[in-house]
Amino acid sequence: xxxxxxxxxxxxxxxxxxxxxxxxxxxxxxxxxxxxxxxxxxxxxxxxxxxxxxxxxxxxxxxxxxxxxxxxxxxxxxxxxxxxxxxxxxxxxxxxxxxxxxxxxxxxxxxxxxxxxxxxxxxxxxxxxxxxxxxxxxxxxxxxxxxxxxxxxxxxxxxxxxxxxxxxxxxxxxxxxxxxxxxxxxxxxxxxxxxxxxxxxxxxxxxxxxxxxxxxxxxxxxxxxxxxxxxxxxxxxxxxxxxxxx
Amino acid sequence: xxxxxxxxxxxxxxxxxxxxxxxxxxxxxxxxxxxxxxxxxxxxxxxxxxxxxxxxxxxxxxxxxxxxxxxxxxxxxxxxxxxxxxxxxxxxxxxxxxxxxxxxxxxxxxxxxxxxxxxxxxxxxxxxxxxxxxxxxxxxxxxxxxxxxxxxxxxxxxxxxxxxxxxxxxxxxxxxxxxxxxxxxxxxxxxxxxxxxxxxxxxxxxxxxxxxxxxxxxxxxxxxxxxxxxxxxxxxxxxxxxxxxx
DNA sequence: TAGTGGTCTAGACCACCCT
DNA sequence: GGGTGGTCTAGACCACTAG
Numbered sequence: 001x002x003x004x005x006x007x008x009x010x011x012x013x014x015x016x017x018x019x020x021x022x023x024x025x026x027x028x029x030x031x032x033x034x035x036x037x038x039x040x041x042x043x044x045x046x047x048x049x050x051x052x053x054x055x056x057x058x059x060x061x062x063x064x065x066x067x068x069x070x071x072x073x074x075x076x077x078x079x080x081x082x083x084x085x086x087x088x089x090x091x092x093x094x095x096x097x098x099x100x101x102x103x104x105x106x107x108x109x110x111x112x113x114x115x116x117x118x119x120x121x122x123x124x125x126x127x128x129x130x131x132x133x134x135x136x137x138x139x140x141x142x143x144x145x146x147x148x149x150x151x152x153x154x155x156x157x158x159x160x161x162x163x164x165x166x167x168x169x170x171x172x173x174x175x176x177x178x179x180x181x182x183x184x185x186x187x188x189x190x191x192x193x194x195x196x197x198x199x200x201x202x203x204x205x206x207x208x209x210x211x212x213x214x215x216x217x218x219x220x221x222x223x224x225x226x227x228x229x230x231x232x233x234x235x236x237x238x239x240x241x242x243x244x245x246x
Numbered sequence: 247x248x249x250x251x252x253x254x255x256x257x258x259x260x261x262x263x264x265x266x267x268x269x270x271x272x273x274x275x276x277x278x279x280x281x282x283x284x285x286x287x288x289x290x291x292x293x294x295x296x297x298x299x300x301x302x303x304x305x306x307x308x309x310x311x312x313x314x315x316x317x318x319x320x321x322x323x324x325x326x327x328x329x330x331x332x333x334x335x336x337x338x339x340x341x342x343x344x345x346x347x348x349x350x351x352x353x354x355x356x357x358x359x360x361x362x363x364x365x366x367x368x369x370x371x372x373x374x375x376x377x378x379x380x381x382x383x384x385x386x387x388x389x390x391x392x393x394x395x396x397x398x399x400x401x402x403x404x405x406x407x408x409x410x411x412x413x414x415x416x417x418x419x420x421x422x423x424x425x426x427x428x429x430x431x432x433x434x435x436x437x438x439x440x441x442x443x444x445x446x447x448x449x450x451x452x453x454x455x456x457x458x459x460x461x462x463x464x465x466x467x468x469x470x471x472x473x474x475x476x477x478x479x480x481x482x483x484x485x486x487x488x489x490x491x492x
Numbered sequence: 493t494a495g496t497g498g499t500c501t502a503g504a505c506c507a508c509c510c511t
Numbered sequence: 512g513g514g515t516g517g518t519c520t521a522g523a524c525c526a527c528t529a530g
Contacts, residue, residue, distance in 0.1 A: 010525080014499080050502090069508050069509075070508035071510080072515060086482070182482065183481070184327060185480045186453075186475075203304055205307065233431070233432040256506080256507080260519090294519060294522090295522095316497070316529075
């Protein structure tokens with residue numbers, strides 16, 4: 001009674017913190033600059049460390065911060081745009097140096113991938129592992145699933161399993177005519193092995209790009225590429241050189 | 247000494263929990279089924295609630311769970327694929343019922359958008375708000391920024407600001423010839439207003455799709471659409487009907 | 493009003509990186 | 512060894528939903 005209702009909007013503390021720190025990032029910090037450590041920041045803002053961490057996590061999710069254990073928290077550079085437009089791609093590995101072949105193995109495909117390939121979950125496929133590197137930094141790890149039926153010409157002898165084997169699978173795949181591809185993008189979290197190659201912790205947020213390569217009415221191969229969500233912006237340059245023309 | 251080193255891999259508890267619960271989800275639960283509450287689950291697994299929550303958060307991020315305050319945690323249905331292929335789009339709002347116009351206002355564009363539009367940050371633009379609904383559920387909220395110069399024919403009188411105004415802006419925009427568009431996808435967190443329209447909490451993870459509409463060598467409009475990352479899989483059907491043919 | 497998930501605290505210890 | 516972020520605990524209270 002008699003008291004004026006003073007903004008009784010219980011905005012969470014971590015949300016407010018995120019805003020405040022975000023603004024400070026714009027005005028007071030340069031890219032690459034290192035922030036005070038979490039314990040000090042928490043004390044400075046008068047909150048528990050867990051609460052501060054919630055704010056930092058959000059900022060990291062948005063690509064504004066970068067945190068490394070044992071090192072500290074730094075201001076992240078703007079996200080790099082990585083081209084995932086389909087016209088650029090054609091078959092995987094055509095004269096591209098953006099992807100590095102890592103190795104290849106024979107294995108079964110995960111259930112979801114087997115469904116896309118329309119094969120039995122127990123059927124064996126070639127699994128090619130590749131890594132995409134941009135400006136010296138790994139940005140994506142890919143698993144390319146190729147059913148044996150798609151590469152009948154592949155000689156089985158060379159079972160070295162190394163990069164040479166991976167390139168051999170890709171070379172055979174290119175013998176097919178590519179009729180088209182579909183692509184989808186969704187949010188995921190990095191599996192342990194992907195995380196290691198991407199220099200992140202397991203569970204880090206990633207953008208999962210799934211591509212079906214179609215040939216002769218069938219799905220000839222499926223690629224599952226996981227991109228670092230913190231540092232990457234996926235671009236689909238559907239106009240591309242058109243913007244340059246005229 | 248004398249003790250055999252027993253798998254001293256300090257896999258985080260929450261990571262292990264996530265795996266265990268994820269497997270249980272596959273085998274013991276049906277879509278829509280409600281899980282025991284967090285306090286009980288934590289007790290059952292012998293961990294603190296915060297630790298259990300870390301596991302649930304990951305599963306929610308991957309679209310496997312859905313949590314609602316005051317209600318409970320349920321098993322999420324598979325993500326819905328929403329088509330964001332550019333051929334389908336042409337100008338925004340051409341005979342589509344997937345998008346609902348909400349309203350339109352005159353405002354300045356955020357700095358990042360002003361840069362894409364190549365206009366002054368203080369220049370006024372039409373901001374059209376739209377909502378994308380799929381199967382009765384809101385999946386995306388969009389802000390379409392249209393510089394006044396792109397819609398010279400727009401009559402200023404009708405400043406109602408409601409859906410009618412929004413449709414008028416779109417109608418005028420369609421007078422231009424569309425030369426092409428660029429699109430990019432990145433991870434973000436929902437702003438308060440988007441979160442409300444998407445029926446999520448502020449900060450919820452979203453996929454931000456930014457589109458530049460090009461006309462006569464200029465950027466005629468910019469769309470920033472935020473899709474619910476938990477329930478959506480963005481699809482780029484670059485083959486589409488090709489898969490149907492032959 | 494009872495029960496749910498969301499926020500917050502004040503500690504502790506661990507894994508990792510640098511010097 | 513000293514400092515960083517990452518994990519974990521055992522509590523407490525709040526905001527929301529439903530019966």
